[in-house]
Amino acid sequence: MKAVAGSVSVAAFPPAAAAPAGIARRLRRHRSVALGGAILAAVVALACLAPVLGTVDPARIDPVVRNQRPGAQRLVRNADGAQTTRTYWMGTDSLGRDVYSRVVYGARVSLIVGVTVALVSAAVGLVIGVLAGYLRWLDGVVMRVMDGLMAIPAILLAIGLVSLSRAGLRTVILAIVIPEVPRVVRLVRAVVLSIREEPYVEAAVALGARTPALLARHVLPNTMAPLVVQATFVCASAILVEAILSFLGVGIPPETPTWGNIMAEGRALFRILPHNILFPGVFLAATVLAVNMLGDGLRDTLDPRLRRQI
Amino acid sequence: MLSYVGRRLLATIPVMAVVAVVVFSLLRLTAGDPAAIIAGDNATSQQVAEIRAKLGLERPIAQQFVIWLGNVLRGDFGESFFFKKQVSELILDRVEPTLALSVCTIVLTVATAVPLGVLAAWKRGTWIDRGVMGLSVLGFSVPVFVIGYALIYLFAISLAWLPVQGYQRLREGVGGFLEHLILPSLTLAAIYVALIARITRASVLEVINADHVRTARAKGLAEMPVLLRHVLRNAAVPIVTVIGLGVALLIGGVVVTESVYSIPGLGRLTVDAVLARDYPTVQAVILLFSMVYVLLNLLVDLTYTVLDPRIRY
Numbered sequence: 377m378k379a380v381a382g383s384v385s386v387a388a389f390p391p392a393a394a395a396p397a398g399i400a401r402r403l404r405r406h407r408s409v410a411l412g413g414a415i416l417a418a419v420v421a422l423a424c425l426a427p428v429l430g431t432v433d434p435a436r437i438d439p440v441v442r443n444q445r446p447g448a449q450r451l452v453r454n455a456d457g458a459q460t461t462r463t464y465w466m467g468t469d470s471l472g473r474d475v476y477s478r479v480v481y482g483a484r485v486s487l488i489v490g491v492t493v494a495l496v497s498a499a500v501g502l503v504i505g506v507l508a509g510y511l512r513w514l515d516g517v518v519m520r521v522m523d524g525l526m527a528i529p530a531i532l533l534a535i536g537l538v539s540l541s542r543a544g545l546r547t548v549i550l551a552i553v554i555p556e557v558p559r560v561v562r563l564v565r566a567v568v569l570s571i572r573e574e575p576y577v578e579a580a581v582a583l584g585a586r587t588p589a590l591l592a593r594h595v596l597p598n599t600m601a602p603l604v605v606q607a608t609f610v611c612a613s614a615i616l617v618e619a620i621l622s623f624l625g626v627g628i629p630p631e632t633p634t635w636g637n638i639m640a641e642g643r644a645l646f647r648i649l650p651h652n653i654l655f656p657g658v659f660l661a662a663t664v665l666a667v668n669m670l671g672d673g674l675r676d677t678l679d680p681r682l683r684r685q686i
Numbered sequence: 687m688l689s690y691v692g693r694r695l696l697a698t699i700p701v702m703a704v705v706a707v708v709v710f711s712l713l714r715l716t717a718g719d720p721a722a723i724i725a726g727d728n729a730t731s732q733q734v735a736e737i738r739a740k741l742g743l744e745r746p747i748a749q750q751f752v753i754w755l756g757n758v759l760r761g762d763f764g765e766s767f768f769f770k771k772q773v774s775e776l777i778l779d780r781v782e783p784t785l786a787l788s789v790c791t792i793v794l795t796v797a798t799a800v801p802l803g804v805l806a807a808w809k810r811g812t813w814i815d816r817g818v819m820g821l822s823v824l825g826f827s828v829p830v831f832v833i834g835y836a837l838i839y840l841f842a843i844s845l846a847w848l849p850v851q852g853y854q855r856l857r858e859g860v861g862g863f864l865e866h867l868i869l870p871s872l873t874l875a876a877i878y879v880a881l882i883a884r885i886t887r888a889s890v891l892e893v894i895n896a897d898h899v900r901t902a903r904a905k906g907l908a909e910m911p912v913l914l915r916h917v918l919r920n921a922a923v924p925i926v927t928v929i930g931l932g933v934a935l936l937i938g939g940v941v942v943t944e945s946v947y948s949i950p951g952l953g954r955l956t957v958d959a960v961l962a963r964d965y966p967t968v969q970a971v972i973l974l975f976s977m978v979y980v981l982l983n984l985l986v987d988l989t990y991t992v993l994d995p996r997i998r999y
Contacts, residue, residue, distance in 0.1 A: 524704020528976045531938030532956065536712050536972050539960040616829055620942055623831055624957050639831065647850070650839055657832035665827035672823065 402677045409677070412669030419663050423483040431477035432462075434633040444468040446475075446651045467651045469641050478633035479655050485634040486615045486663060489549055493614035497553045498607040501560025502599065506591060508561065509568025519565070522558035530555035534617055538626050548627050552614045563606050567599045601678040608671035612664050619660050635660045694987060698980050705976045706758070710751050712972075713965045763970035768962035773970045777952065783853050784940055784951035786863070790871040791878065791936060792929075799879040800925065803886025804913060807894055810887075818883060825880025830939050834873040834946035841869060851948040870947045874939045878932050885928040889921035896920070922993045930986030937975050 403409050422429070444450065446467040451459050466475035508518040525533070537551035571577060577594050585593070621627030622636025630637050635656035642652020721738035722729070742750055757764065763773035806818035842850040848869055854862040893899065894917055902916045903909075941953035948954075952971055959967035 520700045521704055523701045524708065527701050527705050527980050528708065528972060529934040529937040529979060531941055532972050532975055533708075535941070535956060535960050536709075536968055539963060539965075539968060540712065612827070616827075619829055620831070620938075623829075624942065624945055624960075626957070626960050646835060646838075647843055650835070653832070653835045657829070657835070661824075661828040661832055664829070665824065668823055668827050 399677060403673065406673040406677055408669040409673030412666040412671075412673065415662055415666035416670060419483050419659070419666070420487065422480055423487050426480045426484065429480055431480050432474050434473065434477040434481040435631050437471045437473060438468070439471070442468060443470055443645065443649055445649065446655075466655045467649065469638070469652055470645060471641075475638065475652060475655055478638050479635070479659055481633040482635045482638060482656060483659065483663070485545070485628065485632065486618065486660070488545070489552070489618040490611040490615040490667065492549050493552045493556065494607040494611035496549070497556040497560050497610055498603055500553070501557050502564050502603060504557070505561040505564025506568055506595060506599070509565040510572065510587070510591065510595070515565075518561070522561050525555065525558045526562075528555070530613075531617060531620060534621060535624070535626055538621060543621075543627055543629060545628055545632075548618055548621060551621070552617050556610050556614070560603070560606055560610070563602055564599050567602055568595055571595050571598050605671060605675045605678060608667060608674055612667035612671065615660070615664050615667065691988065694984055698984060701980055702977065705973065705980075706755060707751070709969045709973050709976075710754055712969060714747060714750070758970075758973065763973075764966040766959075766964050766967045768959065768964035768967070773966050776955065776967060777970060777974065780950060780952045780955045782855065782951075783949045784944070784953060786856065786867060787870055787874065787940060787943065787949065787951060788936060790867050791874040794871050795875045795878045795882055796929065798875070799882035800886050800918075802879070803883040803925075804890050804918060806883065806887040807890035808913065810891065815887075818887070822880040822884045825876045828876070830873060830877065830942045831946050833876050834869070834943060837869050837873055838946075851946075853947070853949040853951075866947075866949075870943050870949060873946070874936065874943045877935055877939060881932050881935065882925065882929060886921070886925050889924040890917055893917050893920045919993075923990055926986055926989060926993060930983045933979055933982050937979065 438452070444467045446465060449461055449463045452462050453459055466479060468474055469478070504518060508515045528536075533555040534551040537554060538547055541547050571594060574594075577590065580590055580594060618627060618634065619636035619639075622630075622634045623640045625640055627636060628634050630641065638656040639653045642649065646653055721734050721741060721743055725734045725737050738744065742753060745753075761774055763777075765771065766773050766776055769776055802818050806815045809815050838850055841848050849866055852866060854866050856863045898920075899912060899916050902912045907916075937953075940951065941956055943949070944951045944953035945957055952975070955967065956971045958964075959971065
């Protein structure tokens with residue numbers, strides 16, 4: 377009898393409306409969430425603990441130890457005059473900077489850019505999307521502007537925006553946010569448009585609910601699941617775009633250790649010293665992969681309706 | 687049908703108008719004097735004044751926009767400040783490599799991604815399916831330039847089968863032309879294959895259990911014709927849509943790939959122009975790429991009636 381009751385309750389509540397506890401359990405059980413989450417946790421730990429992980433100043437230029445191969449050991453003179461042997465686990469670049477330290481510190485920039493872009497574009501997209509979906513007179517204009525923005529390939533728009541002012545972290549973040557916003561707006565607007573036709577929303581309107589209350593009680597909660605999923609994918613793509621901008625030499629200034637900058641620096645000597653591209657490349661790919669896996673898992677768990685789409 | 691084409695063409699006008707406004711504002715809405723930015727740090731005030739007069743910066747902004755748009759519509763993007771050449775000439779010079787690379791990549795992608803996606807759906811739940819999907823997530827995550835350098839290292843340096851970098855024009859010989867395109871196309875195809883294989887799998891899964899497919903099998907049709915004629919045909923519309931939408935990824939990838947392989951195409955021109963703060967060229971390239979993207983997707987919309995005769999406009 378109990379089993380029957382259980383199955384009835386499962387059938388009565390669609391998965392999207394399941395209790396938060398259930399979601400947490402299903403998330404933990406999802407393989408790609410577990411793996412992606414573990415990799416991501418490791419990268420976050422790397423970024424937070426960067427100063428105590430045996431790193432040196434990632435910007436310190438040391439012409440004596442230029443272009444060392446990974447694992448090279450060299451005698452170096454410290455500031456106090458004493459000599460010590462240092463091992464360059466990931467080699468050095470053509471200015472003698474320690475690649476290991478730069479890769480570890482580079483995790484910070486990637487994570488900051490990824491998370492900030494995801495949060496900002498989700499927030500801005502949510503506001504514009506809800507307004508466009510709810511206010512009919514605004515919808516046409518806003519969506520034409522969004523269509524136009526989406527017609528410009530994201531990387532090109534980011535490159536164009538970055539070219540306008542001296543590149544820095546804030547410019548780069550803004551340049552990545554702007555092309556991402558229309559995608560979030562579209563998603564939120566689509567959810568809002570479908571929700572406002574639901575009978576329970578009509579019922580709430582008939583009972584005299586005001587627009588702000590309606591938005592807060594019925595519309596916003598329904599946009600959350602797809603928004604979280606979308607924000608995760610935005611985060612992954614932002615990390616990639618930042619690396620691409622740095623790699624092309626139009627992103628964050630070259631002395632800042634970012635994975636893209638390390639690779640850009642290593643381009644010239646790539647044929648003989650591939651490690652400058654290899655190490656940051658592996659870290660970058662693993663981080664983006666982890667975020668994407670997390671996104672896939674979140675989508676399957678939070679928003680089964682989206683499952684069949686890409 | 688004809689009225690639909692007309693309506694769709696009209697619908698692209700507001701989109702292109704927004705693109706034009708964004709591209710135009712790229713330069714005019716910056717903090718500071720655009721003429722000073724263009725002239726660079728070492729310019730004399732006379733040079734700045736000359737550029738200001740040339741751009742018509744003393745006119746009202748709306749008037750400036752109309753003049754600029756009129757020029758652009760006549761194919762006049764102005765003169766490149768860095769290359770000291772008409773931007774339109776500059777672009778014509780650079781079209782061939784980019785076009786060759788893109789066409790090569792699209793052919794390669796469709797030829798591998800669609801069969802892979804169908805295979806994954808057909809063998810759903812098996813290790814083949816999981817393998818294809820795993821590779822697809824990987825394709826989304828590994829940056830274009832990392833794939834590019836890995837391929838260069840493997841095939842051009844270690845094995846020395848293919849040239850490391852560079853480009854050879856078609857008129858200098860087909861062999862060398864193709865040889866120089868193989869690695870860049872493979873690099874560029876990775877993310878695109880990931881996207882198309884995923885959507886192919888998803889849309890094939892939608893129809894593979896449909897009644898008409900079971901009927902086709904029941905009447906004794908072999909598996910191959912079932913998949914091609916009854917499954918893929920019905921799954922074609924979303925696949926073709928995403929091939930069109932994926933061109934945006936392709937254009938972004940072209941910029942990076944051409945830099946990695948030192949291909950003198952439009953993507954490389956974009957990066958060079960941005961680094962040199964050559965705004966007329968940046969504007970022209972962004973506008974051109976966006977136009978190609980919008981028109982390609984219009985073309986994709988128009989193929990729906992061919993792919994699915996049930997669709998009528």
